[in-house]
Amino acid sequence: MDGSRDNIGQVLQILPVQARKMVRETFDCLYGIQEIRLRAGRPLIIVYRGNEYFLGINSGLTHNIKKAYCISASEIREAMDYISSYSRYAFEEELRQGYITVQGGHRVGVAGKILWENGRVKNMSNISFLNIRVAHQAMGCSKEIIPYIMHNDSIYNTLLISPPRCGKTTLLRDMIRILSDGDGHRRGFTVGVVDERSELGACYKGCPQNDLGCRSDILDGCPKAEGMMMLVRSMAPEIIAVDEIGSNKDASAASYVMNCGIRVIATVHGIDMGDIRNKPVLGSLVKEQAFQRYILLEAGQTGKISQIFDERGSVIYKHDYNVSRDKSTDGVKSA
CATH class of the missing domain: 3.30.450 (Beta-Lactamase)
Incomplete structure (x- = not known):
């Protein structure tokens, strides 16, 4: 898997x-x-x-x-x-x-x-x-998302919204890989990755331990705002990916990148669209419709997509997870 x-x-x-x-x-x-x-x-x-x-x-x-x-x-x-x-x-x-x-x-x-x-x-x-x-790379976990973020020969600016421990970083990592590699139906993109906490590429002694695709360039351990600006100047990316934007500097840098014609995929901690609109840092970007796709992960369901919204906040995808959660511990010894 x-x-x-x-x-x-x-x-x-x-x-x-x-x-x-x-x-x-x-x-x-x-x-x-x-x-x-x-x-x-x-x-x-x-x-x-x-x-x-x-x-x-x-x-x-x-x-x-x-x-x-x-x-x-x-x-x-x-x-x-x-x-x-x-x-x-x-x-x-x-x-x-x-x-x-x-x-x-x-x-x-x-x-x-x-x-x-x-x-x-x-x-x-x-x-x-x-x-x-523990680093988990779930290959293919984002395949169902990709069609929703594609736009002509590019992608929509996309924000992944998730409570902690719900798999947003794992999902972002796989999106980067798929977009970078491309497939028989779509070309690959040059992706610049700002990996401030070494969670996306998980570089060890300079070498990424995770597969982020053949067209990805990684700034490891670099603050997000500074890294986005560096990538624009030096690596000519078509897409820039960052995990957990949260400061005013992050939001300003993301806005600058978008205004340069470069697409952005980012993640943020949040519960729902209302929560994101009320965040001081991101509220203005939502109001300006800077992001055209919002992907909301289901609380308590690791890596599961709940809803996808467009720039107006209209639901374009919804999944029903009203099923009992699997809490099995098969293959695990009880104390």
């Missing part, structure tokens, strides 16, 4: 040895794991197929905190040694950003004591909290 089946095993290699052993005992198949959260002195939490569980004391998954396996401070240090290949100094720049991207494209968020100097983060010490976000 996607390449993450092959590289998800790499996530285990950065877990503390005891936790690694227990996760292996719990899952027959690791594919459904989305996040693993480690907090010193607190239970290890796994987000699996959209649901949150504690890892049990004797392996298995549980909702009972009294039966949960707690992570020690020494295990956090052990995990950091694996994550940084025993050389935290080499990752100081990434630590200042609050995360490290490891082989396979998986992103590890870190939190601890911030060392502040001259108005900026100098370093981070006493790291006690880790959030391992």
